[in-house]
Amino acid sequence: MGSVVEHKRTDKRTGKTVTQYRAHIRRVGFGSRSKVFATKREALDWIRNNESDNALTKRASAGGKTLASLIEDFIAAGVCQYASQAHLAYWCDQLGNKLVSEITHGDINGALLSLRTRGGRRFTPDGIKPSGKPLTPATINRYAAALSAVFNFAQAHGVIDAHPMKGGKVKKLKEGPGRQRILTPEEETRLLETARAARWDGMYLFVLMLLTTAARKSEVLNLRWRDLDLGRGIAVLGKTKNGAARALPLVAEVRKGLAELSKVRPINSDFVFYDPKQPGRPKNVDTAWQFVRERAGLNDSDDPVHRVVLHTTRHTGVTKIIRNGANLAQAALISGHKTLAMLKRYEHLAADDVLQLAEHALGKVGTGSSKG
Structure with missing residues (x-):
């Protein structure tokens, strides 16, 4: 049977008292249902429209999914x-x-x-x-x-009517500043040299692609040969983390490495970076990466903010793009960040450039020069 319960609350924004009506439907053998309305009439109409056996049966079937x-x-x-x-x-x-x-x-x-x-x-x-x-x-x-x-x-898909995590009921934890480590040119060179010596032949090209595309690890690992257009110098990602397609720019050395790799690709795999033991799957690079990082002398910090991880290559790439004159919108086209706000965190990584900009634009204040 259905019932309506009236309750009042104070609107935090206006301070006014608001009256609401919660309609309930309870039937033996079925999950209970409830919904809040602004008027009692709406609540009664909802009960009348949803109390039939058909509506309850549909609800019970959907709600029966674990x-x-x-x-x-x-x-x-x-x-x-x-x-x-x-x-x-x-x-x-x-x-x-x-x-x-x-x-x-x-x-x-x-x-x-x-x-x-x-x-x-x-x-x-x-x-x-x-x-x-x-x-x-x-x-x-x-x-x-x-x-x-x-x-x-x-x-x-109609399995639930209300999302149990919305409305502030499940709050996000306050996150830290995120990883701040970027690689110096000398560290990049050491990393690539060590990658050449890795047991897995594809490690050098894999690391080089990460450094030159600012892509995510998963995006590069899941590349298939059909995604590559070496003539145009791009790799097309059909579905990325943020749900949008984008193109990765492939620099000359990467294009050369991919062209050579294509000559020895296995027949039973379309992955560029395939697992030699299971060609139908992408390579698990974790062990190879740990070896390369340690041999390159980059396993130098236990602080998660400053520790070198595979994702450091992405931070390094995005920072270099911004340092070389790209604005946030241009950097987002390459990196695939969905919003410019997500790229704001990279601005402080290029803080060394701020002094140079200030000297150029403002350093002549008080000198009578038209510059600054």
Whole structure:
């Protein structure tokens, strides 16, 4: 049966008292439903339109899907690139057996709190092992973003009416300034020289592409031969992290390396950087990268802000683009950042250039010169 409950609240913006009406539908054997309306008439009409057996049966069927089942559908649909398998696996472990319609913001906040105390984990040849370090707020926010994407998917397909993470019920943690390390020209040279000596033949070209395209690791690793247009000197990324297509510029040395690599590509793989043991999959470069970083003398800091990681190549590339005169909009065309606000973090990396600009534009103040 249906019922309407009146309640009042104070609008934080205007300070006025607002009256709202929450309509409830409860039936034995079906999940309960509720919705808030501005008038009692709207609430009663909603109950009348949704209290039929057909509406309740449809709701019960959708609500009967577990989170684990929903995540399977989400992965199969391939609608989101930034939700990693590891993050989704965590949510399956924590809440996978619960019905999607019954998951509350309290359940989600509790699981996120567990992440803050659990600590990080790393992939090794012997399996997943604890890293001994706490997860950063940024990493925890990525876990939350992955689950939010799943609920967006559920809402778009009518599995749920309300998103349990919206409306400020699940808050993002305040993130730090992010990684600030960029490579010097001398460090870039050492890195490339060491990459040439790596056991995996493709490591040099892989690192060179990262440094010269400012692309993400996943974007380069997932390149297929059909994505390359060596005549035009570009690689076309059809689906990137932010959902938009873009072209990677390929400098002359990269084009030469790709042309040589194409002559020995295996028949049973379309990946440019394929796994020699499993050609149908892209190469897992983690072990090779650790070797190259250490041999190049770049494993020199435990501070996550200043530690050299594979993503440092992207920070370095974007910073060099800006230092060489590109504005944020131009840099975004190359890097693929979705908004200019996301590129703001790179401006402080080019802070050394500020003094030179100030000297040129303002250094003649008080001298009578027209410059400055």
